[in-house]
Amino acid sequence: MSRPAFTLPPWLAHALRAQRGPVPWSAVVRGALAAGPLLLTAVLAGRTSAGVVAAIAAMLAGINDRPGSRRASVKRLGVPALAGAGGLLVGTYAGQHIGAVPLTLLLTGVGLVAGAVSAVGPVASGAGTQLLVACAIGAGMPLPETGWQRALLYLAGAGWLLALRLVLPTRGASVGDYRFDGERDAVAAVYEAVAELLDATGTSQATARRAALTAALDHAQDALAGPRLRRYASSAAERHLHAQYAAALPLAEAATALAWAGDAVPARAAEGPRRLAAAVRGSTHTGPLPAPARSAPALRALDDALLHAADAFDRGGDARRLHARRRTATSVLRTAFGSGGREYGLRVALGFGVAAAVAQALHHAHWYGQHTHWYWLPATAVFLIKPDLGPLVSRVLCRAAGTVLGAVIFAGLAAVVPRPAGLVAIVALCGALIPAATRHFAAQTAVVTVLVLALVMVGGEPQASWSRIGETLLACGIVLLVGHLPMPGQRGGTVRARLVRAVDAAHAYLAHVLTDEDDRAGRWALRREAYRALAEARAAIDLAAAELPALARHAEGTDEVAAVVERLVDTTTACAVHLDDTGRLTPGHRRRLAELLDELTERRARAGLTAKEAPRLPLAV
Known part of the structure; x- marks a missing residue:
């Protein structure tokens, strides 16, 4: 009798899995030309603290510097940078003018808003992350610049990387307009x-x-x-x-x-x-x-x-913009304040707020000693508490392992490199490594840890590797606790909200195919929306399935609903093509659509999903 093959639990397998693909050499070049040169220019000009702020902004922008078009990068890099500058401005003035308890309450409120907005999509999530990280840095990082100066320096650092993205040609692109x-x-x-x-x-x-x-x-x-x-x-x-x-x-x-x-x-x-x-x-x-x-x-x-x-x-053909996918302000607000946004916002607010409260308590505790970098704790919690960055336990394991590795590496480098030239070189090297390291959260954490510790030393503070490890492990414990606390309402809100959107998009696509045969452009746009919403729902379901069983169970039954939606959209596409050719559906098409709509209704009821009513099949088709 053969033994069953051993398989890793999903939460551990996800932590060990890395993205594949070619090295983004163009992004590597941009990273090398971003944080390091900015810091070097500031050091030579005698404005080291200004260079530290600009380098932090360039580093965070580098994390968002993913493959894609130049014009799309304006939003992907620019919107989070604007949010980060705003967070730095708010955090700086709050840290200078209000006490520990009001500051903690303010950070918690900002976390609630940033978390809810993060449910809208990847760009909004990046903006929420930079808003919270910059807010914590502004409140706790000792810098001589005023709040508005810090915000401008932050925009300059991110803007420099964005300018490199827009101006420099992509490696290997040698035909047409680069x-x-x-x-x-x-x-x-x-x-x-x-x-x-x-x-x-x-x-x-x-x-x-x-x-x-x-x-x-x-x-x-x-x-x-x-x-x-x-x-x-x-x-x-x-x-x-x-x-x-x-x-x-x-x-x-x-x-x-x-x-x-x-x-x-x-x-x-x-x-x-x-x-x-x-x-x-x-x-x-x-x-x-x-x-x-x-x-x-x-x-x-x-x-x-x-x-x-x-x-x-x-x-040249017809260049009508059939691909446009614009969300109105109403739909954005509906997503942010819907079930997914509420759960997301509460989770982020609680994790960020608790981390800030613990950090403030340690900062003012005489028995703890000098706690200069208290802002590290809430800033670290941001990356750990954001659900779209991976399953909870996977994030925690990767963050802890990456921080320890990065801190040990930096401790060894700091003992031998000259200052500040060697530290500036480390910042430039890490900036170049970030685009390649983003394929695994632990690797990205290790590179960012080395870069941040180098910036701290360039700013005149002592070597802080071991403090960084302690702060990270404490943040991991806080986030693990907060992530498993019960929340008001139904859990798995993000998964369910995206799945409901996919169901509604599939219904809209089917209704259009059955009632408006002449509007092909509209049909293709609805088809795109249906498949895109389904892909987003699938991604959220896969993420939830890789959580610990205590969290994964809240998404039970959603995968079966997504499978039926996928078959429904595929069948609708086949019906659309057949209607174009013959003007009528076969009995087999009608029977298959009716079966899928019935099955979808049943699966939705089992999973507790509410969506718009399915379109009725007209007898004429």
Whole structure:
């Protein structure tokens, strides 16, 4: 009898898992040119404290410097930087003018707001993180600059990295306008994902390839959604990229319908999307495209989409912004103050507030001794308490291990490097390593720990490696306790809120397909929203599943709901393609839709989800 294979529990497996992918060399170069040179310039000018603030801002911006387009990076780096500058301003004046108890209450209130806003999305989460970290630093870090000077220095540090992101060419980008290399790569990846889905049609890999296509479309959608000087695309190159992205949407729809049918397609079907991907990357014409057989509605739709794409590539096509995904102020507030935002905000406020209270108590305790860096404790708690940064235990384990490793490394370096030149070199080296270290939380923590300790010493304070370890372990204990405390309302609010949004988006997409056959642009936009909302829900469910059982149980049943939603959206896509070709649905399509809607209603009831009522199937379809 064979023994069952040993598997690690999800919470431990997640802590050991690292992201894969090529080293982001362009971001590494930007990191090397950011915090280190800023600090060196300030030291040479005799304004070391100003350089420390700017370097901290550049470091936090470097953590957000992820692959993508230049214009999208304006929001991804700029919005958190503005929030951080505001937090530094508030924290500085609060720390100088109010006592320990009011300061703790103020930090707790800021944590409540920042946590609720963080539920809106990745950029809002980054803004919430920088707001809280900068608020704690402003309240506790002894610096000669006034509050408004610190805020301006913070903006200058983050703005310097953003300027590098906008100006420096990307490594390996040698064709076309280098300003749009991120957009070109993102759009080309969509066509490649379409080709891979066509290759996988009829195999067990089709579902995974369809998910990869969704991820590619999401990335391209974000890459093309950056700020513009005018309402419409501001250059011929940009308009062409918009047209190429728009041309990919019907291709993705046809490929999804073919994958839903489950029948293998001719091998040459994938050649067209691959040639389109090469044309995007090389800014060239597509040349002749191989047409697939036209024996089924989805194959005919694929053929028509290829012809449309060829025209869009050669002439520029219709650059309507079908990809735009804008959240109104109402929807943002609904997310922030909904069940997910409330739970998120309460958890962050409690963790940040308790850490600040403990830090203040230790700071004023005569028996504890001098506690100069009390702000480290709440600042560390921010990264540990944010649920979107990974499962709770995984965050704690990685943070503790990374801090210990980074502190030990710095203690060894500090004993041998010259000051301040050696410390400035360490800051520059760590700035370069941050983009590569972001693939694992422990590695990122180790690099940031070394960088922060170097900044502290450059500022004139003694070596603080062992204090840093103590503060981090104390923060880990606080966050573990707070993370498992019962909260008012239903737990798993973030997961449920995102899943409800996915269900509602799937219903809206289905209703449009069944009632408005002529508005294809609207259909593609709703399809994008449905798949994107589903991907966000899936990510939240996977994160919750990697928690300890005491927390993971609150998301039980949500994975089954997401699986039904996925099948419903796939089936709706297949129905849309069939309606385009024949004008009517087959009895098999109607039966499958009815079964999925019934199953979804049942699964939602079991999981305790409330969403908008499902659309009724009209008899005419």
